[in-house]
Amino acid sequence: MLERPGTAERWFRAVAAAVVATACLLLAANTTGRAPATEHPTVPAGPTVPATAG
Secondary structure: OOOOOOHHHHHHHHHHHHHHHHHHHHHHHHHHOOOOOOOOOOOOOOOOOOOOOO
16 A cells, blocks of 8 residues: 655655746747847838927
8 A cells, every 4th residue: 555655755856846847937938049139120110209398
């Protein structure tokens, strides 16, 4: 028959799982990276509306 794991072992497994999950999330977030900056944007700027003094 299987023995029930002790409290310390359960805490250790929970902390280890949390560390692994955090590492996976950080790696997944960093794999996308940032888009390279372009000198000339592909979308032209729209017309600007002058501010009116009121």
